[in-house]
Structure formats: structure tokens, C-alpha cells
Amino acid sequence: MSDRVALVTGSTQGIGAAIARRLAKEGYRVALHGRRSASEMASLLTGLPGASYHAADLEQVESAGSLVRDVLAHHGRLDVLVNNAGAVARFPHADLKAATPAVWRRMMDVNLIAPWMLITEAETALRASARTGRPGCIVNIGTHAGVRPKGSSIPYAVSKAALHHTTRLLALTLGPDIRVNCVAPGLVDTAMSTGWEAAYELWNTKSPMRRPAKPDDIADLVAAFCRNDYVTGEILIADGGLNLT
Template identity: 60%
Template sequence: MRMEQADRPVALVSGSTSGIGEAVARRLAGDGMRVVVHSRRSAEAGQALAAELGGAYVRADLAVEEEARGLVEAALGQYGRLDVLVNNAGISWPIPHDDLAAATPADWRQLLEVNLIAPWVLCTAALPALRESPVGGSIVNVTSHAGVRPKGSSVPYAASKAALNHVTRLLAAALGPEVRVNAVAPGLVDTPMTKDWAHAHELWRDRAPMRRPAQPADVADLVASVIASTYLTGEVIVMDGGLNLT
């Protein structure tokens, strides 16, 4: 039986106009959810995607606390409920791990602000609505295998993702049973952000058992499965095509 429009769960996916976030938004909409699309720029792309999916679009700079909280408020204003929060938005740029001087305090602050503090703000803003979800609230943090292994585009980036992995576990312990909190930690994903990372692409082709990086749809499938699994909480699921085995 098809759900009535007002009965369909609502998912907010941050950073969802390209790459992993777009794939997640499309998958959740295909699963019957009403999706709130978000970006910091790309308003035209966001509006087009939201129209295609029958959802809504909100522009917000997540490094600004008021705008991050406003994103949740806009989602609630549009639909009156929020059942799923996918913290996908993140930033990264290459800094050699052994070049300590190159990883400046400004780099640290910017990466932590967007990759760690912004998801925390969204979680806290969304929590009352998630607790009231008739289907059970779910938070999925998109982190990175760099938060599990000594890898990644930079030390500050890896540290931000490691911190978000641990926050995932802490929140799962604190918020259950009303709200489940999990993380999906991909390795290399073939997105516009990583298209010039030639060494990483070579590494995955040569050493990962799957012999390729993930596609955004691969990550979206896992995110959707985590949301659908109503007993799963506190898990950080590494998805790197088996590179962790080598």
C-alpha cells in the first residue's frame, strides 16, 4: 500500500547536490522518503534536484552556526517532521602528512568546523524532531576510512573524521532507543572532489580486492541499508573495497 504524502518519512541530507550526497538523496527518495536537499553554493543544481525528487532545497553555510540550525528549521517548516539526518557535507584538500608546517591552525579550524562541529550542530538541532519520529529517528554520519586507519588527504582531515566516528558512538549510547546513530566510512569514492587524486585511484586499482574506488551509488546503498536496519546503532562501517585487508 502506498503511503500518503504526509506519512512519508523526511530525510535531510547535507551536501547533497553532487557526489555521495546526491546519490544518497536519490536513493532515499527512491525508497519513498521526502528529501531535503542542501548545499553551500550550487543553488540552481539544488533546486533542480529537489524538483526532480519532489523534495525541497535549502542553501546554508554549515560553518555558520545560525545557518546550520536554520537548515533544520527550514526542513521542519517545510514538512513538520524529520526522521533521518545524513551528515554528508564535508571538505578536504591534500596536505602531505609529513609536512607539519603546511597544516596550519587555519586549516585545522576550517576542517574541524565543517567536518565535526557542523554535524554536531545539526544533530543537536534535529534531535527533538528525531526523537518524535513515528518510525524511529536515524542519524548517519558519512565519515572516512581515514578516521579509522592512518590515511587520508591530510592529518587534520583524518583527525576530523576520527573524531566524528567517536562522536557517532557516544551519541548512539546517549540517544537510544529513540534515535539510532551510525557512521559509514568510505575509502576513495569516485566523485568530482577526488577526480584529480591520481595516486589514490592507482592505489585502489592495484591493491584493493575490488580493484576500483567506490561509486557514489555504492555508498548510498549502504547508507540506505543502515537507515533501514532498525536495530543497528553505534557502528562505524568501513567501506573501502577491502583495501583495509592489504
Template identity: 70%
Template sequence: MPTPPDARVALVTGSTSGIGAAIARRLARDGYAVVIHGRRARSDAEANRAEIGAVDYIAADLADAAQASRLIAELLQRHGRLDVLVNNAGESVRIPHADLKAATPAVWRRMMDVNVIAPWVLVAEAEAALRRSAETGRPACIINIGTHAAVRPKGGSIPYAASKAALHHATRLLALTLAPAIRVNGVAPGLVDTPMSAGWDAAYELWNTRSPMKRVAQPDDIADLAAALIANDYVTGEIVIADGGLNLT
């Protein structure tokens, strides 16, 4: 699908389902030319692209820094600009916090590669294009999707929570470094009702009974928040927790 003339282009990584798909769908409704991303072959993701209303789909394994770099290069070659980057792609692993030996160096490396290094590579490769976007009169925008487990000692595993905490801190450091041309903010969801959370019965019970909002988040709840941060040209360096108030208990 061709990019509409003068349309602002947004890349949402990990956007064929769940939170990423909801963010991509919302940005498409808001008038962005949205490029979605995943690891599947292009033909396999065409239905996702059409359903979301995205203009393009690009496949890349973000655990491979070379493929992350290629993702940005390919997007710019096809669409000529980039105004919004949403680093949603991430990976989790379920390991009891007390099972230290199960959190092997390989697990740690995988969490850091996908959840910290990949977003960093994408930002570094996209910086020049995002700065050009700011020359049109609006700052460009980066949204990093973290987790409430990076704020409080919770989550499916220590390596996962620690990797997302690193992403949160990188978000703040990048906000200082890239301002005023590029704003950088983070969203830290709690439990979201997606295929990834299937089988987390105890977590559902916790949110349904202890959180002030008495429910888990839907993907659109997170998408609405991301869209609000993208629309606001002033806010930068914030990590907004979206856990239905559970962090207050």
C-alpha cells in the same frame, strides 16, 4: 514541491553532487520526502532538486553554526517533521602529512568546524524532532559520513583525517546517548569516484591494484550502504568501512 502526507522526511547535507546526491536519490526512490542541501542559491540548485527527486532544497553554509541551526529550523517550518538526518557535507584539504607547518591552525579550525562541529549542531537542533519521529513506532536515524582515513593513518591531510576520526567517535557516543529513540551509525568510505577525487591518480592506481575488489567505489555503492543502515531498525553505534577491502591489505 509539497511533502506527501505522512511521508517520512530525510535531510541529506552536501547533496547536490557526489555521495550526497546518490544517497538523496536512493532515499527518494525508497519513498522518503528528501530535502537536499548545499551552499548555492535556491534557484541555482533547482535542477539538482528535480533530477534527484527531492521535495525541497535549503541553502546554508555549515561552517557557520547559526546557519546550521537555521537549516533545521527552516526544514521543520516547511515540512513539519524529520525522521532521518544524513550528515554528508564535509570538507577536505590536501596537505602532505610531513608538511606540519602547512597544517595551520586555520586549516585545523576549518576542518573541525565543517566536519565535526556542524554535524554536532545539526544533531542537537534536530534531536527533538527525531525523538517525535520515534513516537510513530520506528526509531529515527542519523548517518554520519566519515572516511577510511579516520580508521587507518591515511588521507589527504592529517587535519582532515583527525576531524573525521572525531566524527566517528562522536557517532558512537551519540548512539549511546540517544538510544533507543534515535539510532546513530557511520559510513567510512575509501576512495569514491566523484569530482572531489579528480586528479588522485595514485589513489586510483592503489585501489585498482591492491584492494580486493580491484576498483574504487561509485557513489551508489555508498548510497546503498547508507540506505541499508537506515532501513535496519536495530543497528546502532557502528562505523561501517566501505573501501573495497583495502583495509585488509
């Protein structure tokens, strides 16, 4: 595994950082990604053998291709792409005027179009990975709100629902060389969720597991998708069973 490379977008903190650490333990050389400069993020590489850091602002969707090219220039190959980077807009679903065109564009750009651009740029390298004996692997990070009428806002939920359907369509299109799956978390206890008391109350009282997810819970599922060479086209809901209520 020491020669296999995984790019994890949005991996400076939270879910992405947990995924990067987990894949490093699995033996991958991890390419981390964030918006801040490499000099600011150098400490992220501590304890991650063979890891690298690459800066790109995925709100500028045209930069997605250069991110993949930078990773390939550094590592020479790409075997796994984890589309974790995303944006959230939080306001009541009933506040229709809050869902401005600018909000819609940002949600679609970051949560759908940027992953699409990364995948299209990575396709050739992932197909080359398949020729070494294992299929290339893409794991998208969606949300339970892409499956149920829930979520921090309607534009956010819709952008992730589109990512879910893209996952299925690409699994059909890119197989057998490349597998495409999606982990769809509910509330995860990260800095992004800070101050969302209503969501914490819901998960702590209504979900069968009586808590939100930890970043490592989601990282475990991503690693499982990377490890299994057969499963493709799946949307795995990880919300502590809240979807059952």
C-alpha cells in the same frame, strides 16, 4: 514512507546526491542541501517527489541550526539526518607546517562541529519521529582514514576520527529513540577526487575490489542503515577491502 523526511547535507553532487536519490526511491521526501541559492539548484528536485532544497553554508557552523529549522518549517517533521557535507584538505602528512591553525579549524568546524550542531537541533524532531513507531535515524559520513593512519591530510583524518567517536557516544546517549551510525568510505570516484592519481593507483592495484567506490555504493549502505531499526553505534568501512592490505 511518503510522509517520512530525510535531510541530506551536501547533496548537490557526488555522494550526497546519490544518497538523496536513493532515499527518494525508498519513499522518503528528501530535503537537499547546498551552499548555492535555491534558484540555481531548482533542477535538483526533478524526479524527487516531495523534495525541497535548502541553502546554508556549514562552514559558518551557526547556520546549521537554521538549516534544520528551515527543513522542519517546510516539511513539518524530520525522520532521518545524513551528515554528508564535509571539507577536505589535501597535502602530505609529513608537511607539518601545511597544517596551519586555519586548516585545523576548518576541518573541525565543517567535519565535526557542523554535524554536531545539526544533530543537537534535530534531536527533538528525531525523538518525535520515534513516537510514530520507528526510531529516528542519523547517518554520519566518515572515512576509512578515521580508522587507519591514512587520508588526504592529518587534520582531515583527525576530524573524521572525531566524528566516528561522536557517532558511538551519541548512539549510547540517544538510544533507543534515535539510532546513530556511520559509513566510512575510502576513495570515491567523484569530482572531489579528481586529480588524485596516487589514490586511484592505490585502489586500482591494491584493493581486493580493484577500484574506488561509486557514489551509489555508498548510498546503498546509507539506505541500509536507514532501513534497519536495530543497528546503532556502527562504523562501516567501505573501502573495497583496502583495509585488509
